Amino acid sequence: MKLEFKPIGVVHSPFKKREDIQPKKYANARGFDHIQGELEIYKEFEAGLKDTEGFSHLMVLFDFHLSEGFKLHTFPLLDDKLRGVFSTRSSHRPNPIGLTIVKVLERKGNVLKVSGVDMIEGTPILDIKPYIPRDQKSPIALGWLEGKIK
């Protein structure tokens, strides 16, 4: 079974190429919070953005478009042991879908200005969802990541 999706827009980011992101520099809980960028939604989907600006945070699903292939066991950024890919946020996944929760700064028509951007310029956007109380989980346990996030 194959599932077909199509981009609804594109990310504009200060990270113009992969090398611009130095993940270890941002390896703490609030690492990318100050990085601003834009979510440009294609005109045909602009009407769907109505009311999004009322939410403080939005979930962005996107395509890891530069990712090629995957390994089921991978060395994560913050560990030197092989971990199961589904216990990491690696971009090399069976389905290379990324998820980042951004803060809404402003909406101008089909463009959302946001902060918390960890995507690369040109990243295709698949979906935008409001972040709601159901998504606030606490306390949480972090498995292999415990103690590794500053």
Next chain:
Amino acid sequence: MKLEFKPIGVVHSPFKKREDIQPKKYANARGFDHIQGELEIYKEFEAGLKDTEGFSHLMVLFDFHLSEGFKLHTFPLLDDKLRGVFSTRSSHRPNPIGLTIVKVLERKGNVLKVSGVDMIEGTPILDIKPYIPRDQKSPIALGWLEGKIK
């Protein structure tokens, strides 16, 4: 541009058909927390589950496989005004990808027993990601949803 993804597994849920979910009954922040189910990951991807059981919460991306078509303006469950689809969690979206954060109870090989299930039996799973401190946002503003969640 078309993006092709494939299911990595399937959800087993006490909700056997669409009518079994009465969303208004669960329309509060912790509504589905007690609903248990299983995430069965196909054997070819089982190795990727290593270490997932160390996390208390996992994000599940899935295909709204029963959803047909979408409207950019939609009446959400908890409001009587038309809202932009990207400000709702409606299953009728341009890309019908769903996102639910579940609590991990136990892993047995290729099966994760979890709670917090709001998916229907047979829902195709696209990805599993660990829920990490970066995903804990607070305080949050809820736009049109403010005051509507018990």
